[in-house]
Amino acid sequence: MPRKIIITCAVTGSIYTPTMSPHLPVTPAEIAAASIDAAKAGAAIIHLHARVPEDGRPSADPAHFMEFCPVIDAATDAVLNISTGGSSLMSLDERLAPARAISPEMCSLNMGSMNFGIFTLKRKYENWKHDWEPKLLEATRHTLFTNSYANIEDILADLGEKGGSRFEFECYDMSHIETLAYYLRQGKVKAPLYVQFVLGVMGGIGASPENLMAMKASADRLLGDAYQFSVLAAGRHQIELATLGVILGGNVRVGLEDSLTIPPGRLATSNAEQVRKIRTIIEEMGYGIATADEARTMLDLKG
Numbered sequence: 001m002p003r004k005i006i007i008t009c010a011v012t013g014s015i016y017t018p019t020m021s022p023h024l025p026v027t028p029a030e031i032a033a034a035s036i037d038a039a040k041a042g043a044a045i046i047h048l049h050a051r052v053p054e055d056g057r058p059s060a061d062p063a064h065f066m067e068f069c070p071v072i073d074a075a076t077d078a079v080l081n082i083s084t085g086g087s088s089l090m091s092l093d094e095r096l097a098p099a100r101a102i103s104p105e106m107c108s109l110n111m112g113s114m115n116f117g118i119f120t121l122k123r124k125y126e127n128w129k130h131d132w133e134p135k136l137l138e139a140t141r142h143t144l145f146t147n148s149y150a151n152i153e154d155i156l157a158d159l160g161e162k163g164g165s166r167f168e169f170e171c172y173d174m175s176h177i178e179t180l181a182y183y184l185r186q187g188k189v190k191a192p193l194y195v196q197f198v199l200g201v202m203g204g205i206g207a208s209p210e211n212l213m214a215m216k217a218s219a220d221r222l223l224g225d226a227y228q229f230s231v232l233a234a235g236r237h238q239i240e241l242a243t244l245g246v247i248l249g250g251n252v253r254v255g256l257e258d259s260l261t262i263p264p265g266r267l268a269t270s271n272a273e274q275v276r277k278i279r280t281i282i283e284e285m286g287y288g289i290a291t292a293d294e295a296r297t298m299l300d301l302k303g
């Protein structure tokens with residue numbers, strides 16, 4: 001039996017802005033359609049952020065999430081994974097409101113505080129559709145993405161112990177794996193941990209094969225058999241590092257939240273296009289694709 005690989009698709013996020021790609025889903029109808037198409041293409045998990053429908057600004061308003069989550073739920077059996085990272089410019093209370101309202105099967109949990117330098121994207125664009133876009137990017141030069149120990153513990157207690165959600169542990173650097181290992185030793189998190197190795201965010205570890213292998217070696221040493229992993233490479237290395245992640249025994253995350261492009265370097269026309277690309281590579285290598293229910297079993301989700 002070939003090993004089954006879980007594909008997560010992160011459909012819109014809060015990093016890229018509407019000027020950067022006409023294919024970035026923004027309205028609830030677009031986010032729902034992109035998610036449904038990604039699930040049909042093979043994504044077992046859909047990682048979700050919301051945007052203000054009128055202008056595409058990142059939103060943490062639960063009402064915006066409620067416009068697309070039930071639609072995706074009704075049309076697919078995909079696991080819904082709600083962001084608790086929101087955007088680095090939101091307060092923690094804002095960031096947690098959607099997952100608190102929805103109590104999803106999964107949510108993200110960012111494992112440390114860091115710079116989150118998306119201001120560097122600014123230089124590539126001109127003729128902004130909206131004034132807020134360059135301003136938001138510039139603001140990240142001055143802001144920290146705050147995920148204190150107390151913040152992490154609140155999320156574990158509130159959404160995890162109380163709400164029954166399980167986590168995509170976002171690890172942007174080796175130190176974040178150390179923090180997760182601390183909580184494993186404390187008994188505050190339990191196997192199977194789903195660790196997302198996040199490479200290529202400015203402020204975190206860079207997107208290279210060597211860094212991915214170092215993250216994996218560190219997690220093997222610190223988390224042993226208590227974890228499974230997935231690979232997310234932000235930017236143009238998305239597909240190749242996801243492929244290496246599969247070779248190293250892991251799962252993958254793609255989607256326009258993390259990269260607007262598709263090899264050999266053009267804009268992806270949809271989230272589903274990236275899912276189909278990685279699915280083809282996975283199947284050509286002889287692996288299988290996990291269904292949503294198989295992902296639920298592998299990750300011990302509440303279902």
Ligand code: KMH
Pocket residue numbers: 010013014015083084085086108109110170198201234257258
């Ligand atoms: N945007 C990704 C680099 C979250 O939503 O909590 C990581 C992420 C964080 O998806």
Ligand code: ZN
Pocket residue numbers: 010013014047048049083085086108257
């Ligand atoms: Zn996210």
